[in-house]
Amino acid sequence: MSTTQSERLRDLLEPLVTSQGLDLEEIAVDSVGRKRVLRVVVDSDTGADLDQIADVSRALSAKLDETDAMGEGEYTLEVGTPGAERLLTEHRHYVRATGRLVKFQLSEGGDLVARIIEVDDEGLDLEVPGVKGRKATARRLAFGEIEKARVQVEFSRKDKHEEEAEEA
Known part of the structure; x- marks a missing residue:
C-alpha cells in the first residue's frame, strides 16, 4: 500500500512536534515555480509562541536534513500556527x-453563527446572538449536524470586564 509524501512526512515529523508539546495540525507540500514549499501548521491548547515555533522549526529542519524525505531538490520549510x-x-x-x-x-443546509460555550463528546452548547435588540438564545448542536465550522474574527467584542462595568 503506497502512502503519499504528506503521510510519510507526517509519520516522520509528528513525533518531533509532539515532543515540543505541540500538535501537528497540517502538512502541505506546494510547488512555487521551481521551488517546493513544505508548510507545517502546529498548535496547542494554549497556542504556540514564537520561541516554540522557532524550536520546532529547527528540530524539523534538522530531521529533514538527515533524511531524504523531501528528495534532492531545494525546498523551503515554513512552520506556523x-x-x-x-x-x-x-x-x-x-x-x-x-x-x-x-x-x-449545517448538514441539513443553512448557516448558523454562534459562540461556543461548552464542548463535550457529543456536541456543543452554543449562544446564538440576538438580532435587533433581542437577547441571545442557547442552542445545542451535535457534531453530526455540522458540515463545516470556521472561527470568525471579532474586532469589537467586549470582554467580560467591560460588560460587567456596563451592567453595574
Missing part, C-alpha cells in the same frame, strides 16, 4: 475555540 479564521475539524479544535464566535454550515 493556524490562522485567525481557522477551520475546526477535530474535537480539540472545538475545545480550543470555546468562547469564540463560529460560523457553522
Whole structure:
C-alpha cells in the first residue's frame, strides 16, 4: 500500500512536534515555480509562541536534513500556527475555540453563527446572538449536524470586564 509524501512526512515529523508539546495540525507540500514549499501548521491548547515555533522549526529542519524525505531538490520549510479564521475539524479544535464566535454550515443546509460555550463528546452548547435588540438564545448542536465550522474574527467584542462595568 503506497502512502503519499504528506503521510510519510507526517509519520516522520509528528513525533518531533509532539515532543515540543505541540500538535501537528497540517502538512502541505506546494510547488512555487521551481521551488517546493513544505508548510507545517502546529498548535496547542494554549497556542504556540514564537520561541516554540522557532524550536520546532529547527528540530524539523534538522530531521529533514538527515533524511531524504523531501528528495534532492531545494525546498523551503515554513512552520506556523493556524490562522485567525481557522477551520475546526477535530474535537480539540472545538475545545480550543470555546468562547469564540463560529460560523457553522449545517448538514441539513443553512448557516448558523454562534459562540461556543461548552464542548463535550457529543456536541456543543452554543449562544446564538440576538438580532435587533433581542437577547441571545442557547442552542445545542451535535457534531453530526455540522458540515463545516470556521472561527470568525471579532474586532469589537467586549470582554467580560467591560460588560460587567456596563451592567453595574
